[in-house]
Amino acid sequence: MRKQIAAANWKMNLTLKEGEALLDAISAKPHTLLANQEAIFAVPFPYISMAQAKVGAKTNVFVAAQNCSDKASGAYTGEVSVTMLQSMCVKYVVIGHSERREYFNENNELLAQKVNICLENKTTPIFCCGEPLEIRESATQNEYVAKQLTESLFHLSEESIAHVVIAYEPIWAIGTGKTASSEQAQEMHAFIRSHIASKFGQTIADAISILYGGSVKSANAVEIFSQPDVDGGLVGGASLIADEFVAIINALKK
Ligand code: 13P
Numbered sequence: 001m002r003k004q005i006a007a008a009n010w011k012m013n014l015t016l017k018e019g020e021a022l023l024d025a026i027s028a029k030p031h032t033l034l035a036n037q038e039a040i041f042a043v044p045f046p047y048i049s050m051a052q053a054k055v056g057a058k059t060n061v062f063v064a065a066q067n068c069s070d071k072a073s074g075a076y077t078g079e080v081s082v083t084m085l086q087s088m089c090v091k092y093v094v095i096g097h098s099e100r101r102e103y104f105n106e107n108n109e110l111l112a113q114k115v116n117i118c119l120e121n122k123t124t125p126i127f128c129c130g131e132p133l134e135i136r137e138s139a140t141q142n143e144y145v146a147k148q149l150t151e152s153l154f155h156l157s158e159e160s161i162a163h164v165v166i167a168y169e170p171i172w173a174i175g176t177g178k179t180a181s182s183e184q185a186q187e188m189h190a191f192i193r194s195h196i197a198s199k200f201g202q203t204i205a206d207a208i209s210i211l212y213g214g215s216v217k218s219a220n221a222v223e224i225f226s227q228p229d230v231d232g233g234l235v236g237g238a239s240l241i242a243d244e245f246v247a248i249i250n251a252l253k254k
Contacts, residue, residue, distance in 0.1 A: 003209045004225070004252040005165065005232040007040040007126065008239030009066065009094060010047075019047050023054040025242035031249045033060040037232075039249050041239075042066045042094050042126075045080055049088065064092035064126065067100060070113040082121040093118055094234075095125040096152065098171045108151035115152055119160050126165045126211070126234065127153065129192070133172035141170075145188065146195050154199050161200050166210045167234040168192060173214025175236060182223045182230075185212045189229035218247035225251050 014022065023041070033039060042064040043051045055061040069079035085093060095118065096111040106114075111127070118125040129148040131141040145168070153161060168188055173180050180188070189210045197205035212224055213234035224230055232252055238244040 001036045002207060002231050003165075004034075004037045005040060005209055005211055006038075006245070006249040006252055007042060007064065007092075007094075007167070007211060007232070007234045008245055009042045009097070009213075009234055009236050010044060010239065011066070011099070011236055012044060013240055014044075014047075016047060016050060019043060020050060020054065022240065022242055023051060026246055027054065027058075029242060029246040031246045033249065033252075034254065035060075037249075037252050038062060040064050040092055040126075042092070048085075048090060052089070062091050064094060065090055066094045066097070068093045068095070068114060068118065068123075070110055070117060072117065082117050082123050086121045086123055090123065092124045092126055092165070094128065094167075096128045096148075098128060098130055098169060098174060102171075108148055111152040112155060115156070115164065119156070119163055124163055124165055126167050128167045128169050128213070128234070130169040130171055130174075130214070136170065136172055141188065142191050145192060149192065149195055150199075153196075158200050158204055161196070162204055162207060164208065166192060166196075166208060167213050168210060169213035169234060171214075175215070177215050179215040179220050179224070180212070182220075182227050185224055185230055186227035189227065193229055216248060218244050218251070221248045221251035225253050 038060045040062045051063040068082045100106045131144040135144045193205045209231040211232045211234045216233040216235045217238040
């Protein structure tokens with residue numbers, strides 16, 4: 001059974017105290033995670049220890065980083081390596097978020113290196129893909145997303161790809177309040193799965209979790225997550241509100 005995941009992406013938000021208060025508020029609210037379900041908190045680097053201390057003992061709850069260096073170590077001031085993250089028991093790293101692609105010029109080739117270094121260090125990349133509005137309007141989103149997947153993931157072995165989580169985040173739906181319809185999400189997720197299957201086989205494709213991101217909130221999570229190829233969400237704005245994120249966790253497919 002595929003893993004169902006509710007992942008919070010705090011982005012560059014919250015002070016340390018606010019982050020602590022948010023995790024406390026989420027813990028205090030009733031939510032259930034079945035054996036195949038996980039909640040993940042992708043917090044800013046300086047908050048990783050705090051977040052681990054808060055969620056550490058909870059089953060199926062993990063802390064993630066929002067990025068990592070493509071380099072192993074060395075004179076790269078300001079960067080954070082996967083080895084450092086692994087030494088802190090960080091299990092997941094968000095790779096290739098559209099904001100990093102857009103504002104920090106991360107391209108498919110660089111992201112392939114980041115995926116490699118994560119997997120070499122037994123850290124699971126949550127690999128983000130998704131098209132901008134003009135691509136959606138020209139109805140070439142499948143080709144666009146296929147290229148992102150092909151150029152950053154298709155060099156992997158079958159064993160390695162099985163350790164990747166994919167997040168489809170249409171850029172036009174991020175932080176805009178404009179969600180993809182559940183049909184649009186399902187259509188793209190099914191396409192992503194078929195594209196993975198074309199290279200790695202159906203069995204491997206069927207085992208990979210594909211999360212949807214883009215204005216997920218409590219009001220739409222149940223419908224989006226109920227789609228057969230949607231295995232949960234990567235959530236920005238709504239993950240900063242305890243009631244919202246708890247409802248999103250509870251909206252994971254049973
Ligand atoms: P929003 O949920 O704020 O649209 O952000 C989505 C996202 O970018 C998660 O990584």
